[in-house]
Amino acid sequence: ARILVLISGSGSNLQALIDSCNTDALPNASIVRVISDRKDAYGLKRAQENNIPTTYHGVLPYKKKYPDDSAEKKYEKARVAYDADLAQLVLADHPDIVVCAGFMRIVSPAFLNPLHESLVPIINLHPALHGDLVGAHCIKRAWDEFQAGERTKTGVMVHYVIAEVDMGVPIVQQEVGIEGCATLEELEGRIHGVEHGLIVEGTRRVVEKGREGKIQQPFRA
Numbered sequence: 172a173r174i175l176v177l178i179s180g181s182g183s184n185l186q187a188l189i190d191s192c193n194t195d196a197l198p199n200a201s202i203v204r205v206i207s208d209r210k211d212a213y214g215l216k217r218a219q220e221n222n223i224p225t226t227y228h229g230v231l232p233y234k235k236k237y238p239d240d241s242a243e244k245k246y247e248k249a250r251v252a253y254d255a256d257l258a259q260l261v262l263a264d265h266p267d268i269v270v271c272a273g274f275m276r277i278v279s280p281a282f283l284n285p286l287h288e289s290l291v292p293i294i295n296l297h298p299a300l301h302g303d304l305v306g307a308h309c310i311k312r313a314w315d316e317f318q319a320g321e322r323t324k325t326g327v328m329v330h331y332v333i334a335e336v337d338m339g340v341p342i343v344q345q346e347v348g349i350e351g352c353a354t355l356e357e358l359e360g361r362i363h364g365v366e367h368g369l370i371v372e373g374t375r376r377v378v379e380k381g382r383e384g385k386i387q388q389p390f391r392a
């Protein structure tokens with residue numbers, strides 16, 4: 172299977188995928204490209220060290236494209252144009268699956284529709300359970316609620332990506348207890364440990380579904 176990975180940061184989950192390719196955890200699979208929206212993403216170095224082609228697809232040139240529009244219009248036009256080009260970049264590699272591994276952009280239908288129409292599944296890793304904590308800073312928010320005595324556990328999920336942030340169908344999830352963590356850093360370490368296993372398992376399940384010709388829309392809960 173041809174895997175394309177989108178990243179924004181250090182890439183420890185990308186590394187888990189790199190290390191699992193062609194093992195029993197992820198048989199007959201290779202990463203065909205890593206694309207980052209950040210030039211300084213350490214994940215790009217990890218890919219280059221493993222001879223995986225990389226692409227930096229930055230948003231700045233798009234923001235400069237619409238000088239006469241209001242800030243709001245400029246933002247929306249730049250986002251749609253960025254996403255439409257990202258979709259073409261991705262499809263040019265004919266991936267069997269697209270994996271968002273710490274890709275911190277909220278993608279729009281301009282990106283999702285071309286992939287959905289081509290039946291290329293796109294999945295995302297999220298450090299919370301489905302429908303629990305949505306959006307950014309979920310580990311910190313779970314930690315704050317734990318300290319306020321409002322929760323004892325959180326989790327990790329791999330889910331299909333749709334326009335509604337973190338709401339696509341979960342592929343695999345795992346609960347993570349918070350008790351016993353003395354600091355936020357300890358909880359982050361526990362979550363990242365679970366993530367590295369789940370990103371590989373989630374990718375394997377969808378690749379297998381693809382091999383059985385079972386990829387179909389809608390990718391919605």
Ligand SMILES: N[C@@H]1O[C@H](COP(=O)(O)O)[C@@H](O)[C@H]1O
Nearest residue numbers: 180181182183184273296298
């Ligand atoms: N969306 C979140 O961003 C982090 C990326 O970590 P890394 O894979 O870049 O190390 C992960 O915790 C992921 O859940």
